Amino acid sequence: MKLPDVYTDWRIIVGLALLMLGVANWVIGMERTTEYARIIAQASTPVPDEAYRSFDELDADSAVLEPFTEEQRRVSYATARMDFYHATFLTGQALVVAGLAVMLIGFIVVIQRDTRRAIRRLPVDGARGRS
Numbered sequence: 001m002k003l004p005d006v007y008t009d010w011r012i013i014v015g016l017a018l019l020m021l022g023v024a025n026w027v028i029g030m031e032r033t034t035e036y037a038r039i040i041a042q043a044s045t046p047v048p049d050e051a052y053r054s055f056d057e058l059d060a061d062s063a064v065l066e067p068f069t070e071e072q073r074r075v076s077y078a079t080a081r082m083d084f085y086h087a088t089f090l091t092g093q094a095l096v097v098a099g100l101a102v103m104l105i106g107f108i109v110v111i112q113r114d115t116r117r118a119i120r121r122l123p124v125d126g127a128r129g130r131s
Contacts (some may be wrong), residue, residue, distance in 0.1 A: 005114060011106025015099045022095025027087025034077045036082035 006012055068076060 005110050006107075009106045009110050009111055011102055011109060013106075015101070015103030015106055018095050018102060020099075022092045022097075022099055025088050025092030025095060027092070029085045029087075029092050032085035033082055035077045036085065039077055039078040040082065043071060043078075050082030
């Protein structure tokens with residue numbers, strides 16, 4: 001197996017590209033998820049989740065769509081961004097696994113092709129001229 005056999009096989013190249021893209025997504029997703037999780041954890045007032053309450057339980061004075069305070073808005077945006085980067089993190093992991101699988105298949109194909117080429121070059125027993 002020679003180096004041109006490796007870099008001319010499309011499976012290995014595609015697998016390497018998927019691997020590099022996946023590692024980039026994985027690293028960026030992990031860093032940003034951690035960053036936004038830290039912002040959410042440092043929030044002084046947690047965002048109240050009253051979505052479970054029915055309309056019958058709401059007071060006459062409470063607004064159904066009460067606007068966020070500045071802190072609640074910041075935490076809400078951080079939560080949305082953290083969810084996005086968590087999806088990026090998981091996509092990166094899937095791309096790494098897919099890239100490794102495609103590269104493995106590519107290397108198997110290259111090794112099989114090289115083995116077939118080597119076997120064709122071997123002399124056949126009958127061709128040696130047994131006496």
